[in-house]
Structure formats: structure tokens, C-alpha cells
Amino acid sequence: MIAIVQPSGIEGDIVAPASKSSMQRACAAALLRKGITIIHNPGHSNDDQAAIGVVTALGAIAEKQADGTLRVTSNGVQPVKDEVNCGESGLGIRMFTPIISLADRTITINGTGSLTTRPMDFFDTVLPQLSVDIQSNKGRLPLIIKGPLKPAPITVDGSLSSQFLTGLLMSYAAAGASDVALTVTDLKSKPYIDLTLKVMEDFGWKVENRNYGSFYFPANASAPKSGELEYTVEGDWSGAAFLLVAGAIAGDITVRGLDVFSTQADRAVLQALMSSGAKISVQTDKIEIGPARLKAFHFNATECPDLFPPLVALAAYCEGKTVIEGAQRLTHKESNRALTLREEFGKLGVQIDLQDDLMIIHGGKVLNGATTYSHHDHRIAMACAVAGLKASSAVTIEAADAINKSYPDFYAHLQQLGATVSLQ
Numbered sequence: 001m002i003a004i005v006q007p008s009g010i011e012g013d014i015v016a017p018a019s020k021s022s023m024q025r026a027c028a029a030a031l032l033r034k035g036i037t038i039i040h041n042p043g044h045s046n047d048d049q050a051a052i053g054v055v056t057a058l059g060a061i062a063e064k065q066a067d068g069t070l071r072v073t074s075n076g077v078q079p080v081k082d083e084v085n086c087g088e089s090g091l092g093i094r095m096f097t098p099i100i101s102l103a104d105r106t107i108t109i110n111g112t113g114s115l116t117t118r119p120m121d122f123f124d125t126v127l128p129q130l131s132v133d134i135q136s137n138k139g140r141l142p143l144i145i146k147g148p149l150k151p152a153p154i155t156v157d158g159s160l161s162s163q164f165l166t167g168l169l170m171s172y173a174a175a176g177a178s179d180v181a182l183t184v185t186d187l188k189s190k191p192y193i194d195l196t197l198k199v200m201e202d203f204g205w206k207v208e209n210r211n212y213g214s215f216y217f218p219a220n221a222s223a224p225k226s227g228e229l230e231y232t233v234e235g236d237w238s239g240a241a242f243l244l245v246a247g248a249i250a251g252d253i254t255v256r257g258l259d260v261f262s263t264q265a266d267r268a269v270l271q272a273l274m275s276s277g278a279k280i281s282v283q284t285d286k287i288e289i290g291p292a293r294l295k296a297f298h299f300n301a302t303e304c305p306d307l308f309p310p311l312v313a314l315a316a317y318c319e320g321k322t323v324i325e326g327a328q329r330l331t332h333k334e335s336n337r338a339l340t341l342r343e344e345f346g347k348l349g350v351q352i353d354l355q356d357d358l359m360i361i362h363g364g365k366v367l368n369g370a371t372t373y374s375h376h377d378h379r380i381a382m383a384c385a386v387a388g389l390k391a392s393s394a395v396t397i398e399a400a401d402a403i404n405k406s407y408p409d410f411y412a413h414l415q416q417l418g419a420t421v422s423l424q
Contacts, residue, residue: 003381003400003411005388006420010251014243014417016258017407018043019236021195024051024091025166026231027062028099029203030072031055032174033224037203040232042070046405050087054096057081058103076174077102088113088405093141094163097123098171101132101149109143113376116141122157122164129154151177151217158187166196169215173205177217187212188329189303191265198263202231234259237266239407241310242382244269244289246414248278249317250389252290253417260284265304272299272311276318296320296363305329305337308359309383312341315361316350316387327359340380344372348387348395369393378405385411389419 023043028051030037042048042064052062052070059078063071077099084100084107086092093111097120100107110116121139128134131150136143151172158165165184172182187193190212197209204224208216235257247253260267260282273280273289275297281288296318301307305326315322330337338359342352347370351362369391374381381402388395400423403410411421 001399001401002424003385003397004422004424005385005395005397005414007391007393008250008389008419010246010253010389010414010417010419012417013254013256014413015256016235016237016240016243017045017409018048019234019238019264020045020047020406021091021192021236021238021264022199022234023048024089024095025196025199026233027051027055027072028095028170029199030231031058031060031074032076032099032170033203033229034075035073035226036228037072037074038228038230039070039072040230042068042233045408046087047089047092050085050089050092054084054086054092057084058100079103079105079107082106083108083110086111086115088115090115090118090161091163091166093120094161095167095170097143097145098127098149098167099174101127101130101145101147102171102175104146104148106144106146109141109145111141119160122160126154126156126164126168149175151175151180153181153183155183155185158184160188162187162189162192165193169196169207170200172217173200173207176223178221179217179219181210181214181216183214184212189265189305191263191303194263203229234262234264236407237262237264237269238306239410241266241269241307242313242386242410243413244273244287245310245314246386246389246417247289248273248276248280248291248294248314249386250291251418252288255287255289256285258287266307268304269307269310272297272307272314275299276314294318296322298323300325302326302329306379308337309341309379310386312345312352312359312361313383313387315363316345316348316367317363317390319364322361322363324359324361325357327354328357337377337380340375340377341383344380344384345387347372348384348391367391369395371396371398373397374399374402376402378402378407382407382410385414385421
């Protein structure tokens with residue numbers, strides 16, 4: 001699919017999409033908790049659909065209800081298939097692999113697209129320590145595993161991604177870990193672990209966070225109560241970041257459906273927007289944002305690397321050189337986002353320098369119209385679209401349907417706000 005964004009002003013109200021980080025964790029927890037879980041505000045992105053497919057393959061029954069909720073009935077991990085496909089979801093593969101390892105049969109774990117090239121050798125070293133047999137394709141997919149996983153006091157490297165730890169925490173809890181500590185070194189993206197722990201707490205599991213250096217499962221902790229539980233998926237700060245940046249660039253808008261007290265890492269976009277001088281009002285039930293004279297800012301995105309694409313779009317319209325820290329976290333995303341952002345925004349006339357862990361964006365000039373390419377990366381597609389709202393002429397995005405991974409309504413939402421977006 002091709003999307004063409006014409007220079008446009010925007011205005012109006014919009015509701016943020018459902019968080020796929022929250023949705024996928026809720027699906028995993030609903031699988032592991034025995035009983036019925038009613039999930040309110042379920043997402044429908046490709047990653048969300050992949051998570052539903054995984055829990056269904058692992059024995060849960062997931063039914064969309066007439067009122068829009070998702071009803072998940074589960075008796076724990078009881079696979080009904082010999083192969084599980086996580087789609088193109090990095091969180092999905094990293095979170096569900098330890099959960100799948102709870103089964104006492106051989107399961108093949110696969111994925112699609114860029115996921116087949118992303119490193120999974122973390123599991124090659126960790127899972128054998130937990131009594132799980134594993135074979136990988138030289139640290140890549142497919143993975144062939146056989147459990148059951150048995151919790152043990154091990155140490156894991158948290159520097160590559162917190163998503164591996166999310167899966168271990170959930171699988172330890174479901175396996176009844178008792179008086180066991182999981183030690184973690186150099187943990188990145190701590191807010192995502194906060195989200196994991198909050199979901200686990202909401203579903204009835206107890207784990208002590210010892211300053212992110214270890215996570216302790218107390219002895220004789222009670223299992224979650226059976227019966228019916230209701231859980232509401234949060235609005236997505238990752239997707240909403242693009243809407244908020246669009247407002248700062250192109251017009252006064254109001255974004256609703258976000259929890260300003262959320263543990264989601266990408267809530268930090270508010271800090272960057274304030275630093276840039278955007279006109280912004282943050283209230284408990286809505287965020288109002290609009291254009292102002294934007295200035296370069298300095299922001300550390302080490303804990304929230306998914307903010308790089310929207311913040312590059314913002315920085316392109318800020319006078320001066322914006323510096324964003326944490327660029328080394330971008331290597332193993334859907335694309336190497338540091339290089340991809342430099343390449344695609346270069347087509348729009350924006351100079352981006354990479355210096356070790358820093359990304360430096362030279363902003364303030366009028367952006368060119370150009371044809372860009374998403375590299376099948378949802379956040380690159382959205383960043384180019386937002387940047388196109390105030391370019392000198394139309395910005396075309398090739399492979400624009402990459403947005404379906406996380407925010408399938410994105411172009412429709414831009415149109416709803418008054419942007420001129422055509423799809424081919």
C-alpha cells in the first residue's frame with residue numbers, strides 16, 4: 001500500500017488506540033490464569049491478533065463479544081498445536097517463548113517478516129538453565145523447545161531487551177516459583193517491566209521488585225483466584241506519541257483515552273514535547289496540544305527507544321540541533337531504526353548525524369516533499385506521515401501498510417483530524 005500525505009492543517013478530538021504492550025500482556029496473563037478473563041478495550045493490530053493466535057494455540061478459547069470485549073477462557077498452558085506463530089511481534093516472541101516452555105511437549109515457535117532475522121540466542125543460554133530443551137537456527141527462528149520450565153535462581157542479561165524478562169517473570173509465576181529470585185544485570189526499558197509487574201499484580205501474582213536488580217517470588221504465595229476477572233487495556237502512549245507530535249506540528253488537537261499516570265515508557269513523550277516548546281495542556285482525561293515556535297531539545301530515549309521515530313519528526317521542525325540519547329537501542333527493531341530514520345528523513349531534507357549512542361537532528365528548515373519507504377517498519381511509516389503534514393509538498397510512503405502491526409487506524413485518524421491522506 002502507498003500513502004500520500006498532503007501538507008495539511010489538523011484540528012479536533014481523537015481517542016488514542018489501545019496499547020499493544022498492555023493488550024499482549026493481558027492475553028498472556030489471561031492464558032496463564034485459570035478461569036475466565038474479560039478484556040475491555042482489546043486492540044486489533046497485527047501484533048494483538050498474533051497474541052490472540054498464540055494463546056489459542058496454547059489451549060485458551062478467545063471470543064470477541066458483541067459489546068467489543070474479548071472473553072478468554074483458559075485452564076493454563078495446554079497446547080493444542082505443535083507449532084506456534086508469533087507473527088512479527090518482538091514482544092510476542094520474547095514474552096511467549098518462556099510461557100510456551102511451561103508445556104511438557106515439543107513445540108516449534110516461529111514468526112514472520114523481520115522477526116525471522118532478529119536475535120533469539122538469549123533463549124539458547126537461559127532456557128537450558130530452567131530444564132528446557134531448546135534448538136534454534138543459530139540464534140534465530142525457528143525455535144524448537146520442550147519443557148516443562150522449572151523456576152531456578154539464575155542471572156540474566158537485561159541489556160538487549162526487557163521483553164525477555166517479561167516472559168520469564170510471567171512463566172515463573174505461573175510455574176509456582178517459591179522462594180526464588182531472578183537476578184538481572186544492566187536492565188533497559190525499566191518502565192516496561194513496571195507495566196509487566198502491574199499486569200501481574202492485577203491478575204493476582206506476587207513478585208517483589210528489588211530495585212530492578214532482582215525479582216523475588218515469595219514462598220507459599222497464593223495462586224490467582226479462579227473465576228471471572230475483568231481487565232481494561234490502556235490507551236497506547238506509543239501510538240499516541242505520533243498524534244501528539246502531529247498536533248505540535250500541524251494544528252490544535254485533543255487526544256483522549258490516555259492514562260497520564262501510566263507505567264508505559266512512552267509517556268515520556270510529554271517531557272520531550274514540553275522541552276520543545278509545544279503548546280500543551282495535560283489533564284487527567286485529555287491532552288490538548290498545538291503548534292508554537294519549536295526549539296531544539298535534548299532527550300534521553302534509552303528507556304523508551306520507540307519514541308525515536310516520532311521525536312525525529314518533531315525535531316525536524318525544531319530550530320537548531322536536537323540530541324536524542326539511546327540510539328544503540330535501535331539496532332534490533334523491525335528495521336535498524338537509526339539508519340532507517342537517517343535515510344528516510346534525508347530524503348525530506350533533514351540531516352541526521354549518528355555519533356556513538358547519540359542521534360543529532362538538524363531541524364528548522366522547510367521539509368521537502370519526497371517518496372519515502374517504511375522498510376516494513378510501522379513506526380517509520382508513521383513518522384514519515386507526520387513529518388509530511390507541514391512539508392513543502394506531498395510526502396509519499398511506500399509499504400505504508402506497515403502501520404497494521406501496531407496502529408491500523410492511524411491514517412484514518414489523521415483523516416478524521418482533517419489531514420489530506422490518500423491511500424493506494
